[in-house]
Amino acid sequence: MSAAPLLEVRNQTKHFPMQTGLFGRVSAKVHAVNGVSFTVDRGETVAIVGESGCGKSTVGKAILRLFDLTDGEVLLDGRRIDNLPTRVLRPLRRKVQVVFQDPFSSLNPRLRVRDILAEPIRNFGLASSSQDLERRLVSLMEKVRLPVDSLGRWPHEFSGGQRQRIGIARALAAEPDLIICDEAVSALDVSVKAQIINLLQDLQRELGLALLFISHDLAIVEHISQRIIVMYLGRIVEQADKRTLFLSPSHPYTEALLSAVPVPDPTVASRRIILTGDVPSPVKPPSGCFFHTRCPHAEARCRAEVPALVEVAPRQFAACHLRAAMALPAP
Amino acid sequence: MNTPASMHDRAAQPRTAFPAAPALGDVLPPMRVRTGVAGFAYRYPTMAIGLVLLALMLLIAIFAPYLGTVDPTALAPAKRTREPSAEFWFGSDAFGRDVYSRVLYGARVSLAVGFAVAILASLIGLLIGTVSGFVRALDGVVMRVMDGLMSIPPILLAIALMALTRASVQNVILAITIAEIPRVARLVRGVVLSLREQPYVDAAIAAGTSTPVIILRHILPNTIAPLTVQATYICGSAMIIESILSFIGAGTPPIIPSWGNIMADGRTLWQVKPYIIVFPAIFLSMTVLAVNLLGDGLRDALDPRMAKRV
Numbered sequence: 001m002s003a004a005p006l007l008e009v010r011n012q013t014k015h016f017p018m019q020t021g022l023f024g025r026v027s028a029k030v031h032a033v034n035g036v037s038f039t040v041d042r043g044e045t046v047a048i049v050g051e052s053g054c055g056k057s058t059v060g061k062a063i064l065r066l067f068d069l070t071d072g073e074v075l076l077d078g079r080r081i082d083n084l085p086t087r088v089l090r091p092l093r094r095k096v097q098v099v100f101q102d103p104f105s106s107l108n109p110r111l112r113v114r115d116i117l118a119e120p121i122r123n124f125g126l127a128s129s130s131q132d133l134e135r136r137l138v139s140l141m142e143k144v145r146l147p148v149d150s151l152g153r154w155p156h157e158f159s160g161g162q163r164q165r166i167g168i169a170r171a172l173a174a175e176p177d178l179i180i181c182d183e184a185v186s187a188l189d190v191s192v193k194a195q196i197i198n199l200l201q202d203l204q205r206e207l208g209l210a211l212l213f214i215s216h217d218l219a220i221v222e223h224i225s226q227r228i229i230v231m232y233l234g235r236i237v238e239q240a241d242k243r244t245l246f247l248s249p250s251h252p253y254t255e256a257l258l259s260a261v262p263v264p265d266p267t268v269a270s271r272r273i274i275l276t277g278d279v280p281s282p283v284k285p286p287s288g289c290f291f292h293t294r295c296p297h298a299e300a301r302c303r304a305e306v307p308a309l310v311e312v313a314p315r316q317f318a319a320c321h322l323r324a325a326m327a328l329p330a331p
Numbered sequence: 332m333n334t335p336a337s338m339h340d341r342a343a344q345p346r347t348a349f350p351a352a353p354a355l356g357d358v359l360p361p362m363r364v365r366t367g368v369a370g371f372a373y374r375y376p377t378m379a380i381g382l383v384l385l386a387l388m389l390l391i392a393i394f395a396p397y398l399g400t401v402d403p404t405a406l407a408p409a410k411r412t413r414e415p416s417a418e419f420w421f422g423s424d425a426f427g428r429d430v431y432s433r434v435l436y437g438a439r440v441s442l443a444v445g446f447a448v449a450i451l452a453s454l455i456g457l458l459i460g461t462v463s464g465f466v467r468a469l470d471g472v473v474m475r476v477m478d479g480l481m482s483i484p485p486i487l488l489a490i491a492l493m494a495l496t497r498a499s500v501q502n503v504i505l506a507i508t509i510a511e512i513p514r515v516a517r518l519v520r521g522v523v524l525s526l527r528e529q530p531y532v533d534a535a536i537a538a539g540t541s542t543p544v545i546i547l548r549h550i551l552p553n554t555i556a557p558l559t560v561q562a563t564y565i566c567g568s569a570m571i572i573e574s575i576l577s578f579i580g581a582g583t584p585p586i587i588p589s590w591g592n593i594m595a596d597g598r599t600l601w602q603v604k605p606y607i608i609v610f611p612a613i614f615l616s617m618t619v620l621a622v623n624l625l626g627d628g629l630r631d632a633l634d635p636r637m638a639k640r641v
Contacts, residue, residue: 064533064537066533066536066537090539093538093539094539097538100530100533102530105530105531106529106531107531108529108531108535109553110552119540119548123540124539174539
């Protein structure tokens with residue numbers, strides 16, 4: 001039997017209460033994440049894709065325990081961490097770090113780069129002496145290809161791409177096993193984006209990091225990840241290896257999503273699947289399969305029953321009633 | 332038309348060497364970066380004017396005994412209500428006291444009250460606002476109390492509080508502080524609530540930083556800019572409230588010359604002897620103007636989005 005995966009998320013559910021009125025009565029709940037389960041192995045890159053508001057960032061933040069789960073479990077190295085008291089959890093936080101989307105608000109403007117990077121090193125007691133701390137800071141700057149004299153400068157002295165490198169350095173400072181990249185390159189220019197992606201891949205090879213790459217950009221996801229999880233309205237609709245997913249998507253939503261990726265070849269006739277309607281509100285999600293309101297193949301069953309995530313092909317999981325019954329046209 | 336000779340010359344040059352671009356004449360005049368006091372005054376004119384006026388008032392308050400003044404409480408019944416003259420620069424009041432001396436000494440009360448209230452209200456408001464922003468359970472109760480206090484005009488609240496106690500400068504400071512705290516608390520709470528949603532706070536949590544350290548390192552330093560601006564406005568408002576309290580006899584005891592007291596003394600005579608009221612009024616307006624200019628300047632200077640002139 002293989003060892004426990006680095007990260008395992010079981011039936012993760014997060015509902016945000018909406019409070020109204022004078023006494024904060026809970027009038028409704030935002031169903032941000034509904035029963036999401038997946039694993040990330042050591043050194044692996046898993047991507048979570050989906051459109052805005054599908055709960056992909058909530059999944060990442062819940063793993064980081066930035067808030068408590070409504071239901072479900074998060075296991076790190078086989079140990080449950082979602083129910084630990086903060087005092088016990090704090091040393092374990094070292095293993096999972098995060099890089100955020102906005103390079104401007106993710107660095108405290110009142111701290112020098114040196115202090116930003118020293119914070120996790122000090123918190124986790126990683127440096128044995130002040131010389132060791134200095135050596136670590138210099139090595140972090142080298143790892144993210146920034147000049148060493150940047151340490152004494154303020155965040156506002158850097159460009160967006162450079163700040164994102166500082167954000168990556170801060171994540172690396174804790175010597176994590178897993179870095180959650182929450183739209184880590186979405187705010188950057190295309191050329192800078194490529195640099196940061198390459199940097200992440202180099203670091204991953206060098207340090208054996210696992211990456212949980214949360215993104216809406218399929219081109220980047222195709223480039224960087226090994227496994228892809230497609231989310232829609234807080235549920236996983238499909239999960240498969242990258243090649244399988246891109247070559248033979250199983251779920252109608254994945255199909256539509258992939259057809260939206262522009263093909264840089266004018267001779268290829270585009271077979272764009274245009275979905276009608278909007279994403280339903282996560283406050284009142286539809287019954288049955290959440291996708292039935294927009295699915296071109298929806299039947300009566302889809303409106304009544306929630307489809308389970310089943311293995312439709314080796315290592316390919318999809319949550320669709322019609323997958324078995326109907327042969328979806330392969331692209 | 333090219334002659335063969337010139338073509339030959341060109342060909343003789345090494346092929347890799349490109350002729351250096353001719354030096355361009357300066358299109359723009361050389362930029363002179365103003366430094367020092369002149370540079371500061373150029374970049375932040377409002378703040379500079381405010382600071383100069385305020386410094387002047389501070390000097391007047393500190394060196395009041397050396398500026399040709401006499402005892403501001405000395406009575407001279409024989410020399411009542413004199414016009415401004417060489418002896419009484421700003422005239423004398425109904426008891427023959429020198430208005431010039433009283434106005435200069437009055438600066439002490441106004442500035443002391445203004446600064447003390449600004450500092451006290453900022454510190455207490457910072458504490459209340461931070462607790463309210465971080466402890467969700469207390470937030471509702473604390474902010475409703477603050478709303479309640481804010482629903483009473485600060486002057487009325489200060490008058491009510493003064494009615495409960497003896498007239499003294501300390502009590503005036505306390506009363507105005509209590510009336511001004513809700514404004515600071517509300518501001519700080521809002522700033523704290525928005526700061527704690529910042530990704531760098533989330534990153535600090537992920538980096539294992541404890542909540543007290545997050546407040547000290549990541550939240551409080553970022554509240555200083557808006558708090559400083561608010562403190563200057565409170566300073567100006569406190570000076571005005573002090574004068575109003577003194578004017579209606581609910582503030583500084585009448586024995587102590589404060590601008591409000593001087594104006595109160597002169598109010599019955601203002602149609603015939605306007606100078607008794609005019610001089611303290613000018614000083615009060617100038618000081619409050621100085622403080623508010625400083626506040627406006629600080630607000631602009633502390634906002635990184637505002638481009639700075641060089």
